[in-house]
Amino acid sequence: MMLENQTLAPSDGYVTADGRQIGGVMMDLRNITLRFGGVEAIKDISFDIREGEIRAIIGPNGAGKSSMLNVISGFYVPQEGEVWFNGAKRPPTKPYQVARQGIARTFQNIALFEGMSVLDNVMTGRLRQMSSGLFSQALWWGKAQTEEVENRAAVERIIDFLEIQSIRKTPVGRLPYGLKKRVELARALAAEPHLLLLDEPMAGMNVEEKEDMSRFILDVNDEFGTTIALIEHDMGVVMDLSDRVVVMDYGRKIGDGTPEEVRNNEAVIDAYLGVSHD
Amino acid sequence: MFYREAGDFKTSYVADSQTFPLKLDKVGFWVTMMVAWGVIPFVITDYWASALLVPFLIYAIAAIGLNILTGYCGQVSLGTGGFMAVGAYACYKLMTSFPDVNILIHILLSGGITAAVGTAFGLPSLRIKGFYLAVATLAAQFFLVWLFNKVSWFYNYSASGQINAPERLVAGFAVTGPASPAWAQYLVCLFFVTLCALIARNLTRGSVGRSWMAIRDMDIAAEIIGVNPLRAKLSAFAVSSFFVGIAGALFFAVYLGAVEVGEAFGIQKSFLVLFMIIIGGLGSIFGSFAGAAFLVLLPVALKIVGVDWLGWPTDLVAHFQLVIVGALIMFFLIKEPHGLAHIWGLAKEKLRRWPFPY
Numbered sequence: 001m002m003l004e005n006q007t008l009a010p011s012d013g014y015v016t017a018d019g020r021q022i023g024g025v026m027m028d029l030r031n032i033t034l035r036f037g038g039v040e041a042i043k044d045i046s047f048d049i050r051e052g053e054i055r056a057i058i059g060p061n062g063a064g065k066s067s068m069l070n071v072i073s074g075f076y077v078p079q080e081g082e083v084w085f086n087g088a089k090r091p092p093t094k095p096y097q098v099a100r101q102g103i104a105r106t107f108q109n110i111a112l113f114e115g116m117s118v119l120d121n122v123m124t125g126r127l128r129q130m131s132s133g134l135f136s137q138a139l140w141w142g143k144a145q146t147e148e149v150e151n152r153a154a155v156e157r158i159i160d161f162l163e164i165q166s167i168r169k170t171p172v173g174r175l176p177y178g179l180k181k182r183v184e185l186a187r188a189l190a191a192e193p194h195l196l197l198l199d200e201p202m203a204g205m206n207v208e209e210k211e212d213m214s215r216f217i218l219d220v221n222d223e224f225g226t227t228i229a230l231i232e233h234d235m236g237v238v239m240d241l242s243d244r245v246v247v248m249d250y251g252r253k254i255g256d257g258t259p260e261e262v263r264n265n266e267a268v269i270d271a272y273l274g275v276s277h278d
Numbered sequence: 279m280f281y282r283e284a285g286d287f288k289t290s291y292v293a294d295s296q297t298f299p300l301k302l303d304k305v306g307f308w309v310t311m312m313v314a315w316g317v318i319p320f321v322i323t324d325y326w327a328s329a330l331l332v333p334f335l336i337y338a339i340a341a342i343g344l345n346i347l348t349g350y351c352g353q354v355s356l357g358t359g360g361f362m363a364v365g366a367y368a369c370y371k372l373m374t375s376f377p378d379v380n381i382l383i384h385i386l387l388s389g390g391i392t393a394a395v396g397t398a399f400g401l402p403s404l405r406i407k408g409f410y411l412a413v414a415t416l417a418a419q420f421f422l423v424w425l426f427n428k429v430s431w432f433y434n435y436s437a438s439g440q441i442n443a444p445e446r447l448v449a450g451f452a453v454t455g456p457a458s459p460a461w462a463q464y465l466v467c468l469f470f471v472t473l474c475a476l477i478a479r480n481l482t483r484g485s486v487g488r489s490w491m492a493i494r495d496m497d498i499a500a501e502i503i504g505v506n507p508l509r510a511k512l513s514a515f516a517v518s519s520f521f522v523g524i525a526g527a528l529f530f531a532v533y534l535g536a537v538e539v540g541e542a543f544g545i546q547k548s549f550l551v552l553f554m555i556i557i558g559g560l561g562s563i564f565g566s567f568a569g570a571a572f573l574v575l576l577p578v579a580l581k582i583v584g585v586d587w588l589g590w591p592t593d594l595v596a597h598f599q600l601v602i603v604g605a606l607i608m609f610f611l612i613k614e615p616h617g618l619a620h621i622w623g624l625a626k627e628k629l630r631r632w633p634f635p636y
Contacts, residue, residue, distance in 0.1 A: 075498075095501045104503075113496060116491050116495065123485070124492050137481055137486050138481055144484055148485075
């Protein structure tokens with residue numbers, strides 16, 4: 001059913017195997033090259049992420065996947081190439097501005113605010129929606145208070161959704177690993193992002209935790225219509241969850257297409273089974 | 279037995295996010311406020327005011343200020359003494375230039391001026407952190423003290439180089455100058471402590487406070503989540519310096535009356551306030567009060583025990599005090615990095631479950 005990427009016009013959608021309608025291009029990465037000194041972490045990579053899809057980025061360790069997410073979230077500025085978001089070319093943008101445009105993310109090594117409660121962590125994700133000034137907040141009057149209550153209500157919906165009600169007042173530092181991952185997802189979701197970037201959401205989890213997390217990812221996509229780009233090493237998860245997959249190796253793109261296509265791609269098989277590079 | 283949350287249900291998010299969620303805490307708070315506002319002013323003596331209460335209240339403001347910056351936003355500062363000096367000299371210049379304006383407004387304005395100066399000295403924090411930032415703020419400390427010594431405009435060209443607080447009235451009562459009664463000094467300080475604690479509490483429970491804590495806990499992640507680091511750090515410097523400036527203005531105008539900058543606002547003052555928040559608890563407003571109370575009370579208590587009871591010479595007791603404070607700092611850093619506030623929190627948690635801890 002799925003066609004090669006190149007044959008699909010940017011504004012056209014497509015229908016996935018499970019019958020979901022995918023929209024036009026939301027994030028378009030064009031010829032991205034990223035260097036650290038003499039090392040080229042990403043070499044001339046182009047791919048797009050479409051409205052409503054679950055897009056996986058896979059590849060062996062050191063392939064440049066996390067660097068790619070860091071380019072999308074504005075943490076790295078690529079030396080060459082263009083980032084197009086919602087049909088406009090993005091100038092070099094600070095990470096917090098990218099976040100405010102509606103791109104949220106989780107991190108490979110959990111990056112929660114350890115000294116704060118779960119609730120405060122998730123509330124921090126709502127900064128995009130909160131705008132009351134210093135003076136209003138100092139007096140806790142007017143906008144500061146109404147805004148806090150409105151956003152608290154929104155955060156409570158996320159907390160319900162991810163089933164972490166019982167730990168909402170617990171300091172994050174006390175939580176076990178699996179729950180921390182879930183709180184991190186909650187913090188990203190609290191921003192009501194258009195595009196959600198997940199950097200190895202299932203790393204270090206056991207089978208049940210992976211099942212839970214997969215369920216949450218699918219539900220997020222389904223219920224909120226959030227576009228998701230994820231990096232993951234568990235091939236079973238990737239093949240089940242994602243609509244399209246980008247495969248990277250040594251900073252290059254070596255495959256792009258449906259899980260089916262990628263699985264049968266010669267270069268991908270080589271990269272994963274290990275063929276000498278010459 | 280009596281201290282528990284069972285049956286204390288919250289039905290709105292406003293009720294759930296209030297400062298004292300437990301009823302007993304709330305009662306305790308209002309009793310404290312009533313005693314502080316309604317009882318102490320009538321019974322206060324000169325000794326209590328000058329030895330304990332007024333310095334405690336002023337240091338509490340300074341400690342809240344430094345705690346905002348260091349405890350909440352994670353930016354270490356050794357410039358507290360310098361910023362207090364800014365508040366003091368700003369207040370002095372305002373008092374002498376505009377004698378007709380109410381002193382309370384002058385003190386608030388001094389806080390505002392200090393906020394501007396503090397923000398300027400906070401600019402390096404955008405590039406450097408940790409030890410390096412501490413050294414940068416240390417430079418601010420020495421520079422400001424040098425400035426107030428060197429430029430005689432700041433002390434109105436007086437021969438001694440000192441600044442002296444002229445008498446100023448609030449509602450007909452002198453609050454500054456040698457003739458001001460103890461209760462008036464106390465009430466002015468109490469007013470500002472209440473104001474500052476309220477502002478600090480409000481700021482730290484809203485989105486501004488969460489941005490500060492996010493920067494403290496993991497600055498890179500905070501930025502990717504959507505915290506503007508420039509805004510968060512500079513607002514922390516501004517708010518912190520505002521409080522420290524008010525503390526400096528009160529310290530000069532109400533408490534000491536006459537100030538020589540190197541003596542009153544030297545590097546020791548920076549360390550003293552830093553010790554207060556370490557012992558009291560980083561990232562806690564209650565801790566700021568606890569730390570200030572502790573370090574104000576300690577020398578007085580030691581003097582009573584050492585000099586009055588045991589008959590030791592005064593200088594020996596003073597040296598003992600240094601040893602004890604040093605030992606305490608090490609003890610707290612190792613055993614209880616969250617300070618007295620954490621001990622208090624643990625005690626409350628235990629009490630909640632008492633007598634059935636399981």
